[in-house]
Amino acid sequence: MTAQLATGPRAGSPSTLYRGGVLHCPSDPTATALLVRDGRIVWLGTDDAAPAADRVVELAGALVTPAFVDAHVHCTDTGLARSGLELSAARSAEQVLDRVAEFAAGLPGDAVVLGHGWDESAWSDGRLPAAAELDRAAGGRRVYLSQASIHSALVSSALLAAAPAARDAEGFDAAGWLRRDAHHVVREVALGSVSAAQRAAAQRAALARAAELGIASVHECGGPGTSDEADFTSVLALSGAGLPEVYGYWGELLGAARARELGAVGAGGDLYADGALGSRTAHVSAPYADGEPEARGHGYVSAEQVRDHLVDCAEHGMQGGFHAIGDAALATVVAGFAGAAGVLGVDRLRAARHRVEHAELMDKRLIAAFVEYGIVASMQPAFDRLWGGERQMYAARLGVARSLESNPMGAMHGVGVPLAFGSDSPVTPLDPWGSVRAAVSHFNPVHRMSVPAAFAAHTRGGWSALPPRPRGSGLPAEGVLARGAAATFAVWSTPAGTRRGLPVLVAEDPQVWGPEDPTPLPVCRRTVLRGDVIFEEGGS
Structure with missing residues (x-):
């Protein structure tokens, strides 16, 4: 895919023509090009009928589809997990402890070891590392290791000492696997150690990663026990600033008024x-x-x-x-x-x-x-x-x-x-x-x-899934390639080919469908949000 400036006179507002592609456009399956102006798709059709534009992007046969929406994310946790200790591949308590020790060795003595993703159901014996073992592995540092579901965590004795209220809460276990209210208490203490700058960097990293994958919008899910109000509002503040749009849901019982005050679209x-x-x-x-x-x-x-x-x-x-x-x-x-x-x-x-x-x-x-x-x-x-x-x-x-x-x-x-x-x-x-x-x-x-x-x-x-729009709002259609719709789409290379305007995602034989399916998935080359490029392969 290459981009170039078009020649010829400019008429009206700046426009960009994408041409020479395969478009997921059921209403016009022959379309190979689209014209974007003022954040909307203003024309669709074949290359030979394309109008003049201020800028032309050659798609070189790439697939263009509506961009994805991820309807349930946790941006701060996602960003922290990308830079923190990843434990999804661990297959025993010993492997968890080894990885904690290796990771902690590179941290300051007063740091909190944040890890995520362990799942003991995949382990051979199911034994979990105890709080005291985590203390030794981390050199006395506080340790918080969230289970894959994020609804429980393994914690060290040092972290338990910093969260005394956890001992009187439902779900407490002195061995260090905390659930329910006890988990919420230690989670708040552990994540409270993350600075505002670290949080902002984690949120940006998560949203940038989403854009790299052709995701132009996410639904951030927060609330008491998941994230605090400052964390929630800081994610919302990043919405659309060269990153995917963020729509927030604040999960507090009888909290509709508070959700609105925080800028959430839903309670x-x-x-x-x-x-x-x-x-x-x-x-x-x-x-x-x-x-x-x-x-x-x-x-x-x-x-x-x-x-x-x-x-x-x-x-x-x-x-x-x-x-x-x-x-x-x-x-x-x-x-x-x-x-x-x-x-x-x-x-x-x-x-x-x-x-x-x-x-x-x-x-x-x-x-x-x-x-x-x-x-x-x-x-x-x-x-x-x-x-x-x-x-x-x-x-x-x-x-x-x-x-x-x-x-x-x-x-x-x-x-x-x-x-x-x-x-x-x-x-x-x-x-x-x-x-x-x-x-x-x-x-x-x-x-x-x-x-x-x-x-x-x-x-x-x-x-x-977002709140219903008022009738007659004049807002563009979303999630489709059509005239008048929002110019929110992604451009893909499709190593396994396409079929009826969508990538081939599964092998021909249904017997191999599942986690081991060898069919290569599409790779995002560009993500566009309301006409603005928020990710481009090879871009800065």
Whole structure:
């Protein structure tokens, strides 16, 4: 792909013509070029019919698609994970300790060792490093190592000493694996050691990485227990400043007014109805297969609280939502929606387009309720790729049958549940085409989606998951290549080729679909947000 200045007279505002490409434009499948002016696509067609422009970009056969939206991220955590201690490849307590020791050796004596990504379900013996072992490995430094789900952490004795309130909180374990409220206490202390400059650098790094991957917008999910208000607002302040746009969701119960004050578009996101499967804190109806007898996780809200939160959102004109993973938590949320419908009416509830994040353990009754109340399911296909199937973490936690029925994206899409895909980064990496492929190659064939449907959920679906726009707003369409739509798109090389305007993402043989699929994924060459280039391969 090369860029050049066009010759000839200029008429009107500056414009850029992209030509010689393959365009994902179902309304005009023959289109090979598009013209951008004032942040919008003002023309689409074939190269030979292209109008004059101030600047011409030669696509040289590259694919152009709407840019991705990641509908659930944590920018600070993502940036810190990129520069911190990565533990997803660790396969034993000894490997964790070795990596802590190596990483800590390069830090000042008063630094906090921040690590992320360990998952003991993939270890041979499941033994976790104890707090005292972490002290020794880190040379006495404070250590905070978040589990892959970020709903629990391994911490050192030194960090426990700096967070005495954790000892009296639910989820405390003197051995050092903290969950629930105890985890929130130590997390606040650990992340409080990060300076404002470090936070800003981490946020910028995360957003820059998103742009490199063809992501032009992210939904930042914060709230008490996840991030503080200063962290949340500092991420929002970076929105669109040469980086992807950031739309914030603040997850505080009955906090619609506060969410609006903070600049959030919705009072939801990380508003926890339960925890996570990896930490055995997701609220499930049947006991965990690998936990204590009758252990079913934890529900953090009641149906009445869900109802009241949705009514509060209606009173303040805000979109609402909840984090809910286990089927018991989802049943509580759905009961709360039924209660809110009794107060507000179903039509008003549906019009608000409220969201549920994750929605992993769904059944037919829960799916029907999502359809009835117009609930947007903000889901992460990589969860199935990394933890689903017959031999991974879900199977260990839930048993094979429940594992294969988890994350039923295809079934939900098939009956009309609105879907918005994301990564929950750093829980799973920013990887939009990988997420599309994960939805297409779900371990359970019943729950697979087509490439166009999964792609739409990761592009148009992310824009549709935002609060409804006022009628007659005059705002451009998002997530499509069409005349009058926002000029927000990405340019890709496609080593495996294209098919009907989208990349080939999976092997021809469905038997090899999944984590080991050898099909190379597309590589982003340029990301454009409302006409402005926010990433260009080889750019400074």
